[in-house]
Amino acid sequence: MVLESACIPVPSEIIMPFSGFLVWQGKFNLWQVVFWGAFGNLVGSIVAYYIGFYGGKPLIEKYGKYIFISRRDLDRAHNWVEKYGQGAVFFSRLLPAVRTFISLPAGIVKMDFGKFCVYTFLGSLIWSYFLTYAGIIMGENWDSLRTYFEKFEYAIILLIIVVAIWWIWRHKRYRQ
Numbered sequence: 001m002v003l004e005s006a007c008i009p010v011p012s013e014i015i016m017p018f019s020g021f022l023v024w025q026g027k028f029n030l031w032q033v034v035f036w037g038a039f040g041n042l043v044g045s046i047v048a049y050y051i052g053f054y055g056g057k058p059l060i061e062k063y064g065k066y067i068f069i070s071r072r073d074l075d076r077a078h079n080w081v082e083k084y085g086q087g088a089v090f091f092s093r094l095l096p097a098v099r100t101f102i103s104l105p106a107g108i109v110k111m112d113f114g115k116f117c118v119y120t121f122l123g124s125l126i127w128s129y130f131l132t133y134a135g136i137i138m139g140e141n142w143d144s145l146r147t148y149f150e151k152f153e154y155a156i157i158l159l160i161i162v163v164a165i166w167w168i169w170r171h172k173r174y175r176q
Contacts, residue, residue, distance in 0.1 A: 001037050001128075004100055005044025007051075012037070013096060016128055020135020021142075030132060037128030038121055041093070045103040045120045052107025060104055078105040085111065086119045093123025 003010040016037050022028045052060065060074050081088045081102065089111065092102040106116050 001040030001124075002044040002047075005041045005103065005124075006047040007044075007101055007104065009100065011096075012041075012099075012127070012131060016131030017135035017138060020132035020137075021139040022135075023132060024136045024139025030136070033132050034125060034128045037132065038124040041099075041124035041128070042117060042121045045124075046117070048101070048103035049107040049111075049113070049116060052104040053110060054107075057108055060108070073101065074105065077101055078108060081105040081109050081111065086115050089116060090119040090123040093120060093127050099123075099127065 001012055001015060004012050004015075016033070019028060019033045019037070020030075023030050023033055057074065057078070061071055064071075064074060077098070080092075082105075084091075089102055089106050092098045103116075103120070
């Protein structure tokens with residue numbers, strides 16, 4: 001969760017549901033998983049916030065391409081944070097992909113750090129809870145889900161590969 005929020009594409013949509021599955025198995029505690037997921041998001045977000053705060057837009061424009069952040073993505077996020085402020089930080093924590101990078105523009109516009117931390121943690125807490133709960137539900141239905149995964153295993157792998165290739169292609173195209 002720290003890595004995802006520090007703009008390294010490690011999807012929480014895999015980490016937290018698996019942790020929820022482990023909650024269902026009785027290996028983890030629900031509220032500890034949710035708290036530590038949100039705390040990990042906060043720590044990674046603080047790293048990204050300070051990169052934006054001290055490096056600013058020029059640093060992200062120069063090195064963002066290495067983590068697939070295009071100028072267009074940065075401008076869109078920057079405008080959103082300037083327009084909606086704290087609300088943008090809170091609600092973006094509930095949106096896949098956007099949640100990963102919103103801390104950079106929050107740092108660039110020099111959003112109040114205390115408010116940034118509160119809204120980041122609260123939004124991440126909600127996100128972590130829902131993903132963990134999804135894992136618990138999947139755990140309860142694991143046997144019925146297993147047949148679907150086995151049937152569509154290659155299609156799911158192919159879909160993941162296609163999406164990854166599209167994501168990289170999109171960012172290379174916008175960079176040019």
